[in-house]
Amino acid sequence: MSTDFAVAFAIGVGAIGPGIGIGILVGKALEAIGRNPEATGKIQTNMILGIAFAEAIAIYALVIALILRFV
Amino acid sequence: MEAGLHISISAEPLTEVGGLVITNADLSSVIISMLLILLAVAVRLNLTNNHRPQGLQNAAEWVMESLYNLTQSVTNSRVKTHTFFPLIAGFFLFILVNNWVSILPGVGTIGINRPASQLHGNEQTVFVPLFRAASADLNFTLALALLSVGLTQVFGIKYVGLSYFKKFVNFSNPIMFFVGLLEIISEVAKVLSFAFRLFGNIFAGEVLLAVTLFLMPLIVPLPFYGLEVFVGFIQALVFTMLSLVFFNMATLSHEH
Numbered sequence: 627m628s629t630d631f632a633v634a635f636a637i638g639v640g641a642i643g644p645g646i647g648i649g650i651l652v653g654k655a656l657e658a659i660g661r662n663p664e665a666t667g668k669i670q671t672n673m674i675l676g677i678a679f680a681e682a683i684a685i686y687a688l689v690i691a692l693i694l695r696f697v
Numbered sequence: 698m699e700a701g702l703h704i705s706i707s708a709e710p711l712t713e714v715g716g717l718v719i720t721n722a723d724l725s726s727v728i729i730s731m732l733l734i735l736l737a738v739a740v741r742l743n744l745t746n747n748h749r750p751q752g753l754q755n756a757a758e759w760v761m762e763s764l765y766n767l768t769q770s771v772t773n774s775r776v777k778t779h780t781f782f783p784l785i786a787g788f789f790l791f792i793l794v795n796n797w798v799s800i801l802p803g804v805g806t807i808g809i810n811r812p813a814s815q816l817h818g819n820e821q822t823v824f825v826p827l828f829r830a831a832s833a834d835l836n837f838t839l840a841l842a843l844l845s846v847g848l849t850q851v852f853g854i855k856y857v858g859l860s861y862f863k864k865f866v867n868f869s870n871p872i873m874f875f876v877g878l879l880e881i882i883s884e885v886a887k888v889l890s891f892a893f894r895l896f897g898n899i900f901a902g903e904v905l906l907a908v909t910l911f912l913m914p915l916i917v918p919l920p921f922y923g924l925e926v927f928v929g930f931i932q933a934l935v936f937t938m939l940s941l942v943f944f945n946m947a948t949l950s951h952e953h
Contacts, residue, residue: 678935685897
């Protein structure tokens with residue numbers, strides 16, 4: 627029971643930061659595309675790379691949650 | 698819930714060869730290595746020197762050219778590109794194929810029933826899949842991360858010489874000494890972040906697919922397969938790009 631709570635807590639809290647980060651990232655990228663639609667391709671590639679880095683932090687939390695759950 | 702779901706965070710042992718445990722991730726990564734080597738040999742043997750390459754050669758040239766241009770765009774130097782390119786292309790292709798293996802049908806579902814450990818008695822058996830995406834095994838990603846960070850040091854020494862170590866051990870003033878300590882810590886952190894990023898993404902993908910298939914076997918998992926193809930590609934690219942950028946940064950002299 628307490629492990630279940632820890633699992634939910636780990637992934638729940640761990641997803642907040644990356645969520646905010648990805649939101650800011652995509653928002654800024656869309657702003658940039660709006661200002662300069664010719665650079666869409668370049669902005670998109672870099673945006674996806676940035677999202678992958680931000681997402682990785684949520685993945686760390688997920689790994690901790692999965693280790694708690696299945697080990 | 699766990700009756701229908703098969704999720705194991707570590708690779709399961711299949712057999713033992715002379716005391717060396719062979720896990721299912723080992724098996725599939727060895728098979729993938731062999732297939733990649735065979736593909737490379739096949740491309741090499743069919744290489745023709747004409748101006749309009751076709752079929753396999755065309756595809757291979759397209760992949761290699763894209764990776765070459767990627768390397769060149771980061772290093773901006775032909776000499777460095779020629780040093781880094783084989784490693785970078787190797788990292789990318791090997792990781793990409795290993796990531797994509799996890800979504801092949803049969804991987805993780807075809808397996809054998811082994812007798813469980815002595816704790817449960819001999820009648821009980823556990824299911825052990827024959828294949829497992831090697832990227833979903835922490836040993837595999839840790840090995841790649843150690844290789845990448847180790848090679849960063851090698852390239853640093855090769856291009857900057859022994860003054861490369863000035864980055865880590867510097868007694869010129871107290872601030873630089875502590876900056877050096879932080880650099881050492883960041884090298885260790887690089888290994889961990891490389892390993893956990895790749896492992897976490899691919900393993901989480903496997904768990905996601907297993908859970909969606911368990912909850913709703915029809916149609917619903919389909920978009921997640923598309924997502925996994927995308928994530929596998931992006932993570933291979935991220936690993937490769939980061940290695941490349943770190944290699945390149947190590948070759949630049951620390952004094953600006």
